Amino acid sequence: MAPALNHPSGVTFIDDESLGTVHVDAATYYGGGESFTRSRTYSHSHLHGYNPRKAPAFEEDSHLRKRRMSHDEKAVTAPRRFLIDVEETIRVVLEQEDTDGDFQISVTDAGPKMMALGTATSNGFKTFDIRGTYMLSNLLQELALARDHNRKRIVLDESRLTENPVDRLSRMIKNSFWHSLTRRIDGDGLEIITADPKNRTGRVNPRIYVPHGEPAMAEYYRQVAKDKPHMNLDVQVLPEKADDPAFVKSLNSKPGILALAMKEVDGTLKGIPFIVPGARFNELYNWDSYFITLGLLVDGQVSMAQGMVDHFIFEIKHYGKILNGSRSYYLCRTQPPFLTDMALQIYNQLDRSDLAANRAWLKRAIQAAIKEYHTIWVAEPRMDPKTGLSRYRPDGLGIPPETEATHFTHILEPYALKHGLSILEFSAKYNDGLLKEPALDEYFLHDRAVRESGHDTTYRFEKRCANLGTIDLQALLYKYEMDIGTAIREVFDDELEMEEDFALAPFPPSVESYGRPMSTRERSKTRAQTSAEWFERAEWRKGIIDKYLWNESKHLYFDYDTVQETQILYESVTAFWALWAGCASEEQAWQLVTKSLNKFEVLGGLVSGTEESRGKISLDRPNRQWDYPYAWPPHQIMAWVGLERYGYLDEAQRLAYRFLYMMTTAFVDFNGVVPEKFDAVKLSHLVDAEYGNQGIDFKMVPREGFGWMNSAYQVGLSFLTTHMRRAVSTCTSPEVFFGASGSGQAALLTGNLPSTDPLGLAMEALQV
Numbered sequence: 001m002a003p004a005l006n007h008p009s010g011v012t013f014i015d016d017e018s019l020g021t022v023h024v025d026a027a028t029y030y031g032g033g034e035s036f037t038r039s040r041t042y043s044h045s046h047l048h049g050y051n052p053r054k055a056p057a058f059e060e061d062s063h064l065r066k067r068r069m070s071h072d073e074k075a076v077t078a079p080r081r082f083l084i085d086v087e088e089t090i091r092v093v094l095e096q097e098d099t100d101g102d103f104q105i106s107v108t109d110a111g112p113k114m115m116a117l118g119t120a121t122s123n124g125f126k127t128f129d130i131r132g133t134y135m136l137s138n139l140l141q142e143l144a145l146a147r148d149h150n151r152k153r154i155v156l157d158e159s160r161l162t163e164n165p166v167d168r169l170s171r172m173i174k175n176s177f178w179h180s181l182t183r184r185i186d187g188d189g190l191e192i193i194t195a196d197p198k199n200r201t202g203r204v205n206p207r208i209y210v211p212h213g214e215p216a217m218a219e220y221y222r223q224v225a226k227d228k229p230h231m232n233l234d235v236q237v238l239p240e241k242a243d244d245p246a247f248v249k250s251l252n253s254k255p256g257i258l259a260l261a262m263k264e265v266d267g268t269l270k271g272i273p274f275i276v277p278g279a280r281f282n283e284l285y286n287w288d289s290y291f292i293t294l295g296l297l298v299d300g301q302v303s304m305a306q307g308m309v310d311h312f313i314f315e316i317k318h319y320g321k322i323l324n325g326s327r328s329y330y331l332c333r334t335q336p337p338f339l340t341d342m343a344l345q346i347y348n349q350l351d352r353s354d355l356a357a358n359r360a361w362l363k364r365a366i367q368a369a370i371k372e373y374h375t376i377w378v379a380e381p382r383m384d385p386k387t388g389l390s391r392y393r394p395d396g397l398g399i400p401p402e403t404e405a406t407h408f409t410h411i412l413e414p415y416a417l418k419h420g421l422s423i424l425e426f427s428a429k430y431n432d433g434l435l436k437e438p439a440l441d442e443y444f445l446h447d448r449a450v451r452e453s454g455h456d457t458t459y460r461f462e463k464r465c466a467n468l469g470t471i472d473l474q475a476l477l478y479k480y481e482m483d484i485g486t487a488i489r490e491v492f493d494d495e496l497e498m499e500e501d502f503a504l505a506p507f508p509p510s511v512e513s514y515g516r517p518m519s520t521r522e523r524s525k526t527r528a529q530t531s532a533e534w535f536e537r538a539e540w541r542k543g544i545i546d547k548y549l550w551n552e553s554k555h556l557y558f559d560y561d562t563v564q565e566t567q568i569l570y571e572s573v574t575a576f577w578a579l580w581a582g583c584a585s586e587e588q589a590w591q592l593v594t595k596s597l598n599k600f601e602v603l604g605g606l607v608s609g610t611e612e613s614r615g616k617i618s619l620d621r622p623n624r625q626w627d628y629p630y631a632w633p634p635h636q637i638m639a640w641v642g643l644e645r646y647g648y649l650d651e652a653q654r655l656a657y658r659f660l661y662m663m664t665t666a667f668v669d670f671n672g673v674v675p676e677k678f679d680a681v682k683l684s685h686l687v688d689a690e691y692g693n694q695g696i697d698f699k700m701v702p703r704e705g706f707g708w709m710n711s712a713y714q715v716g717l718s719f720l721t722t723h724m725r726r727a728v729s730t731c732t733s734p735e736v737f738f739g740a741s742g743s744g745q746a747a748l749l750t751g752n753l754p755s756t757d758p759l760g761l762a763m764e765a766l767q768v
Contacts (some may be wrong), residue, residue, distance in 0.1 A: 021081075022157045022645065023167065024747035025175035026145035030062030030154065078300035080128060081466075082119035086151055089117075090143045090700075097136055104671035105137040115139070132320050135161045137671040138168075144700035152697070165668050166660075166717070166729040172672070173714060174299040177705040181278050184589035185260050185326075186271035187224040191231060194257050197280040198402045207234040207256030209328055210360045211242065211318035217259055220269045243320050243331045245395045249431065251328040252401040258326045260284060261307075261314035272307040277707035279676070279694035283309055286335035287454050288707050290342045291634055297710025300716060302349045306361070313368040317500070321376050324452065329401050333394045334376060335450045337476050339369045340483035342546075359491060366487050370529060371502055373480055375574040376403040377473075378505040384562040385514035388544045389469025391562065392452040393445075400448060402689060415440060438748040454634075457690065458626035460616055464561060471549050471557040475581040478541045482582065485534030494531050499525040507533075508540055517757055542583045550588065555595035565639040571610040573635045574598045579642025589646040597651065603734060605631045608637055623689035630687065631680035633657065633712035640719055656719035657727075658734050663713055665731050673698075674705030674713075 007624030021028065051409040085174040094103065097111035105111075114131050116314055117187070138161045146154045183193045185208075194206030216235050225233040236256065239247065275296065277288045286650040288314070293305040324333040338508075343365035350358045374381060381393045399408060411422060415437055416426035429435045442463075449466035450456045453473075455586040461468065488496045503521040504514035530674045548560040551567060558567040558574040576592060584592065600606045606630045636659045643652035662683050666673050675685040676694035687693040695706035717725065726738045 008271055008399065010119065016291065017702050022159050023163060023171060024146065025171075027567075028246060029498055030146045030149040030151050031158075035715070048471075052114060077182050078121075082117040082128070082156045082158065083120045083124040084143070084154050084156055086143050086146050086154060090140070090147070092142070093140050094135065097140075098149050104673075105133060105140050106671050107669040109133075115287055116224055117156075130161060133666045134165065138163070141672055141701040151681055162727045166725055169664065169667050169672075169674070169713060170717060172297070173674075173703070173705060173710045176703070177299060177674070178275060178299065178304070179705045180297065182273050183276050183284075183407050184271035184273045184280070185257065186220075186262065186269065187227065190224065190257075192231065194258075195282055196255065198327075199255055199281065200405055201253055201255060202400065203254070203468055205232040205234065207236065207254060208244075209236050209238050209251075209256050210259045211238050212240040213318065214259070217262060217269065220262075221259070242318075244398045245332055248329070249332045249397045251331075252398070252431070254328075255401065256326060256328050257283065258319065258331075258505065259324070260326060270372075272310055273304060274308045274311055275304065275707060277676075278704040279697070279706065280691075281325070281694070281707075284323075285707075286312075286322050286324055287338055288626065289710035290338035291637060291711045292639065293342050293345065293710075295712075295714040297345060297349055298711075298714040299711045303350075305346050306343075306350070309339070309346060309365055312342075313364050316368040316372050319374060327402070327597050332396045333448060334372075335452060335454050336472060337369075337372065337377060337480060338488070339365065339372065340480050343369070344483055344487065362487065362491060366492075366496065367498060367500070368482060369480060370484060370496075370498065371500055371524070373477070373484070374505045374524070375502055375713045377477055377480075380514060381507060383505070383514065383734060384469060385509050385511045385695050387469060387548055387560065387562055388540070389470055389548060389560060389562060390473055392449040392454045392473060393466040394442070396448045397433075399427060399444065402450065407690075411440075413444060423688060437650050449580070455608075455626040458608065460559070460568075460572055460609060464568070467561050467563040468559045468568065469548060469562055470559045470574070471545070471572070472577045474541060474545050474549060475574075475577040475583055478538055478545070478583040479581040480536050481538035484529075485531040488529055488534065489531035496529040498529065500653060501525050507537060508604060534651040545578070545583055552733070555591040570613040571596075571599055572606055572613075573606050573639065574636075576606075576639045579646050580638045581642075582645060584646070586646070589648075589701070593643065593646075593648050595653060598767065601655065601658070602629070602631075602660035602677055602680050604657055604683050607680050608635060612618045625687065625689040625691075629679050629681035630689065631662075631678045633677075633708040637715055640716070644719070653719050653721070653724065654734075654738065655725050656716040657737065660713060660716045661731065661734055662726050663709070663716075668731060671700075671703040674702060674709050675705045678681065 020058070039639060093105070093115065096115065097105050097109055097113065097557050102109065113136060114129055115136060116127035116129050119126050122728070130136060139156075140158055142154075142156055142160055144158075144195070183189055185193055190206060194208070210221060218235065221233070221235045225235055234254075234256070235686060236485050239242055241247075260274070261272050264270075264271060274284050275289070276282050277285055277291045277292070281288070289308050293308060296302070296305040311326075315326075319331060321334040322337070322339060324330040324335050347358060347362045347365075350361075352358075358411040377390050381395070384388050384391060396458070400414075412423050412426060412430075415430070415435075417421045419426055419429075419435060419555065421429070426435065430437065432438065446461070446465045446467075449462045449468075453461065453465060453470065455461065488494055488587060502524050502667055503518055504524055506516075506521065545557070549557045549567070551558055551569075557573060557578055558569055559572070560566070561568055575596070579592065581588055601612050608626050608630055609628050611628045614624075615621070617623055636655065640652045642655050643649070643655070661680055661681075664683050665683060666675070667676070670685065673696050675687075675696050677687060678685055679687055685693055685696055695702075695704065695709065698704075721730065724737075
């Protein structure tokens, strides 16, 4: 009997592996030992003391040499696998294909787009050509992931290079991107979360602010500072009223992360994990978190989503609002409110094994939302008592410190010249209150409001945002009122007691009722909340939306200027948020879809506003990122859901197809990129507006994508039919797909484009 061949230690033979494990996450695929083929096993024995000649796959410059009869072009029935030296192949791929030196392989690189790899069944002696941008960029990504797991040599399945791009991107989001975007504020996670790319003070040592009333948490972080002296962690406790504008301004020179919710585990405190947007946004954000949650729920990460609501409850309790972001410079600002829908979406997916615990959790979330509603959204200064419209109108003093250093240069320069100072000198004196400029105060009031709106920045809000009752905010508050009423009626037996004491806002709002002393207002704990009062508030709000925001002749909702007492006729895609919230009548919905949707629909989905409303762009009037031609995930998702809600599923699917086509094309052509936003007219992630784009500056492999763009893909896929999904995976353009399907929208708003070919559009964007 022939002696048995024993595997060398740490070696797995490829025919021992299940073919079903090819499309797994990198940790599973590369986390095991070295993999080798059984064929010519002894040719690899140089790893264990033998020294035969090297296979070409391991030789320098082997990609340049061809040997007779060695090129493996024949069709094979078994899956093809490649034997690869990781570091050497990375070097060769980048040297040959990455002609612009950005450590990515894209359609704009001028390399040959072809590389020969040694096949595993021949021990690398026979080769097979890897061709095209997509396969080569996937090869680079796989090599980078193998390097992450300290692999020197790998056996790589060809199917990981040719993987259906829709499946690959969705898999990467679910198995990799969410994990990379996960943060936790505790001793283990502080060093990552305290890093702040927006910090311009020059101080790099971390600082954490703990809210008043959490002594155990403060002590915990002090102990962390002692246990990790290398961090130089500065632990500060905030005063009870942490959002006083003067106090918040005093923190500008000493920014820090804000403590969030924790839970007790084995006698110590542990931070509850959450997802950050990514790139320069390395903290918990408000409306980003809602859209991120939608993606998490699609991917089955209910616990992660639930933890993010727990953080929002904590913020409302301790910081008075759901903050714009969990940094000290955001203490005065919130963002568009989504808590009720976020909580109800999660509640509907909680494990049904403990209904009492689920109900208690939802109760905390709804109680927090009621407090936020009364103390923020229908309280002054955000409430306009005359109309009853709520506005984005945060408190604050001075220049927002989180912006890029030159962001306000063009605004500050005339004032600096007026006082004979440099811009830095003027900024310091203005922030300290030594120089008074009422017009500049007004400018920054509106600038802070723009940032609170989430739409920073847009010409829609230029120098007037704090005065506007916007359609998006009114729609969101209508949804709050309906959600709270529904939860009280359906889950809490039409009676919800409040546990925190605060003043309730007058209803219906009027100048007289808001002019009365705060001490005369009804308190939250004097009686239980009922569904009837919330449904009454919702019905009343629908009335003022119709009165002030709906324009029958233009078939669209518009913002209302509460100071000028007029509609602002900037056409914004947020008009479709009325469909998401359910506050539009069937007739209004029909008008929106049949008369106005085509104003916003372009090749890559929905743009933020119309080109006409944006106006002309020049050196003195540059692009703003929330204007035409840019498309953002929140606008897409809200429109998809809203259209479906009113029965316009075909339109929702068409829009989802457009956006996912744009995302998939960028993913295929640009090394797996998943950016913050797109130019939806040119189908380009190369955005030349304000700070550019986020999620695009990675080397070799995308690791995070971008929070709400990840969600848009996962949510968008749920709108597509199987046929649509297959068409997206082959990058079939919307004109071709809907033209073949007989859609009247086949060539919508693309006649002015020089090309609809992704490569042509990408090259045009690069030239611009």
